Amino acid sequence: MAVKFDFKRLGQPFEADWPVRVNVPQDGGGVQAEDFTARFRLLTKDDFEAITQGEAPGLLKGDPDGYNTWRMCLVGLKDEHLTAELKEGLLSAPYVRQAIIAAYQQFSQGIAVKN
Secondary structure (H helix, E strand, O other), X not given: OOOOOOHHHOOOOOEEEEEEEEXXXXXXXXXXXXXXXXXXXXXXXXXXXXXXXXXXXXXXXXXXXXXXXXXXXXXXXXXXXXXXXXXXXXXXXXXXXXXXXXXXXXXXXXXXXXX
């Protein structure tokens, strides 16, 4: 049975821990699945406007390759201190960035994680 929807939380900042599965490329053409838990912040309409206009500090105008979006939504890690240097490293590796994108999309759409 479902719980009654809480309309009061709409428009409130929302953050949650969410699993990220990274398919790390291996020599010879395979991948190794590795996991970490990220803390995501649900982006608002105002966030997306700031992203596309490049108006927030440190953002690039036009959001090339979704860089600004993923930089704003990734706010922490469960078992690791998320420094600016670590965040840039995560987002600069295409296979990690793709995993973050997929996890954020599931988080933002309320799609349950499958094992």
